[in-house]
Amino acid sequence: MERTTHEVIIMGGGLAGLSLAMQLKGAYPDIGIVVLERQKRPLPEAAHKVGESTVEIAAHYFAHTLGLLDHLEHKQIRKFGFRFFFSDGCDDLADVTELGVSAVLPTPSYQIDRGILENFMGDEARRRGIDFREGVTVKGFDIGEGDAPHVVRYSDDGVTHELQGRWLIDAAGRTGLIRRKLDLTRDNGHHANAVWFRIGERLEIDGWCDDAEWQDRCHPPERWRSTNHLCGPGYWVWLIPLSSGAHSVGIVADAAMHPLETMKTFDLALDWMKKHQPVVARELEKCKDKRLDFAFFRDYSYSCSRMFSAHRWALTGEAGAFLDPFYSPGSDFIAIANTYITLLVGQDRQGANLASHARQYERMFMSFYEGTLSMYRGQYNLFGDPEVLPIKVIWDYAYYWGVLCQLVFQNRLGDSGFIARMGDVLKDATSLNIQMQAFFQRWHAHSDRRNRRTMLDQRNLRWFADMNRTLHDQLDDASLATRLHHNVDMMRALAAAVVERASADHPALVDDAGELMGEGATRPMLQEWAA
Template sequence: MGDTTHDAVILGGGLAGLCLALQLRDAFPDMDIVVLERRAHPLPEAAHKVGESTVEIGAHYLAHTLGLRTHLEDAHIRKFGFRFFFSDGRSDLEEVTELGVREVLPTPSYQIDRGIFENFLGEEARRRGIDFRDDVRVTAFTLGTQGTLHRVRCTDAAGTERALDARWLLDASGRAGMIRHKLELTRDNGHHANAVWFRLDDRLAIDGWCDDAEWQGRCTPAERWRSTNHLCGPGYWTWLIPLASGAHSIGIVADAAMHPIESMNTFERAQEWLAQHQPALAREVAQRQHKLLDFAFFRDYSYGCARMFSADRWALTGEAGAFLDPFYSPGTDFIAITNTYITELIRHDREGKPVAPYARLYERLFFSFYESTLALYRHQYPLLGNAEVMPIKVIWDYAYYWGVLCQLVFQERLTDAALFAELADELETARALNERMQAFFGRWHAASHGRNPRAMLDQGELPWFAAMNATLHDALDDTGVRTRLRENVALLQGLAATIVKRAAGDAGESMRETMDDLAGHAESPELFRAA
């Protein structure tokens, strides 16, 4: 036997692991939970971690499922949505196409300072009676099989070695991926991209980058800096994310073939790369280079995983499992999804039900969500700089996200096997249509004219788009959930038809061959009005 025996040991006390611990404590107040975290707490503010920008599912999970809304509102930044500038090689952002809302949409999301947030999560875990141990190094672990316990060996800051036995072993160890690597579960998902990122101890107030009063006055309030700002070009995008500590996070994410990592894998090289591709940002960085806090890069950051949940009572969450792409900030979304499935697996186990059939079902559902979301990124980086195609792709991608996956999460239907069975045809229609639309965007990109006029494209002026966001928190009964999902699939079909017709009218006969294949019978919504 180990020194101690526990209901669950969580490997890793970062965002995924601490959120899982809090969710388990809320679901099972008597559960004995130990979290082992390598880094010593408190963490520095502006801690150098991926996952600063949240979107609707992740924000809902943190605020509602875990009950952390007050902390998010008080200690972090309410996000002004996503914003995109098609500014490759340009220093005049006010003269290019901008996609983003003029006013904040109703459903909140946040820019999270990971140092502040994880320090709070660690303190909250201890307040709720969770055994959170920081500055502890896991030295070895053995997976139990056929009902036997798992064993974890670790060493604390004082050098004391301990052995912990656990009924459930939950891997939230981030890219270390302890179980994933031990069992050789990592898979190439076909999406090959690299990222570099750094933080400056200063605010990059993008609204003041020019003195154009009309441009500055487009947003209410005039606080574009609160957005996750994407400065886009062919094969890449750069991010600007403000942190509550006063620092700003800057990243370059690029297709590995189009922009080799060797061209940007030091701060000096990244500055040179920005000077060529995003000179306005390069100018702002150069003025603050003495305020550099850190710099890092990831090569081939996206990966899949062969298994997520096991009948032998182990599971993976966060980057310890699979990782997609930061473009739409889905990381916390998938933490929410996997943590919810893990919680339900443990519930079945505690109720004496066999884990195996539920593990297979939840894993199948997880991978269906993962693959559908991966389609938004894989093979799509070449068109990121296209100011004609990308704004409409973004509208499509968000309609798909809000219309299907968000509904399943917000209405607490992730484990509703009856719903998935009843709506199998509709959900398959949405999945297949999304894949075909992603391929279509690539073909449209190849045929488009590449125009990039001075324009503000405000998604908030789309009544159906704003309504999808505003109604995410609607409390629906079983009939209402099914009706909503069916209506949203019909809307996607109509939107696909409108997009294809727009492309055909703009690019000529070469686009018409896809119209019959993609067009739906629903009334097509207006796309947007350019101002």
């Protein structure tokens, strides 16, 4: 039996594990890392793994933290933002409310073909001096006590090997090796299912409607590059293009409103589409013989009671906690977890006591997790509401860009001093978000669900476009503190504007809006959409 020692052993060489290895190697060039991955390269294009859409934090992380910008720009697809159609039961997308941007916003995000990206990352990891071993199976591991090393046993072509490592990282996806061994999985109260498949040709949504006004809304007319959401009560359908030329299609649904048993095979999913999204079903019928795969997750969302340990082990990606595919936060939380792990490894190398750092990073990670979870838990019932959901999306993005993105883009995730100084501001933002998520439910209870033949163009909200445009600004502590104060003040004004707008149509909402109403005249935050 071969026995070797490494500073870091990463179990899992997918997106989370390889990106962590690259981040660690970039931060500490002399570090010894071994990555153990079950699947052999080359991985299949188009139909490798689900999770193809990225948003701003993940795009920034892959492009700039890991140095993969050239690959993203030339081998993947620049995304045309998120786009929503309230098209439940409708045959023509021109007849429903569309939410999105008429032109791409400045800060980029990408649609990624996971097979193409992970093939490239495997090669790039080796080029950077990382010991990446593929086609191997982890057979067991022992977590070292005290200062003792961790031990991992794995097999490679029938030969057993044993590794010792100071750090042990679980990046093994839903297999969750450490999470399961230590019984860390927790129910987070959000119960939903997802099914998905890939079609081996482009779904050209821009040609699905011959209405001239509809076609002229976007410049260039390339809605297909968006993460297109086709929404209805309790569910949404995704359409995501892949650079391999394929298209990813998924159904995500509240478990109680749309049971998995109604869609857990391709034929059942197609029948479900015919009822709920006939325009998508019609296009899928034309190319169903080009289906590449089909899969599903039951009850895909879960939490984890421990992410980072002072005993030199940690979890990242789906090996730890997973939220929801709506808003595509999965790779964002890979970036956040990997950043905290990289900081912990560095502090350990300096001989620091890890206990306080591990606790602090875990608290911050879980506060970001819980804040994002509040956008999903108990909210799927209003996904088919064209009156409420567009405003909720604007709110959720203002919160995301205004707070979490600021900490990531300005490299302050691990700056405990700065975060402590901004504690009251961050608590105010969290409190506002909790109140607004509850208000959206109250509004939905009164909503007329008006589905208008119109496009709500997010670019017309100048403050919204400005938040996106300024994400890459380089700020010192004082400037960042000023911006966070400003953004939370803006969120207060937005909350008041939302309540005023909703109460104008539904006076009963005034009585329970409370402090969200604020004081003063009508806020201009949504005036571009007033009509």
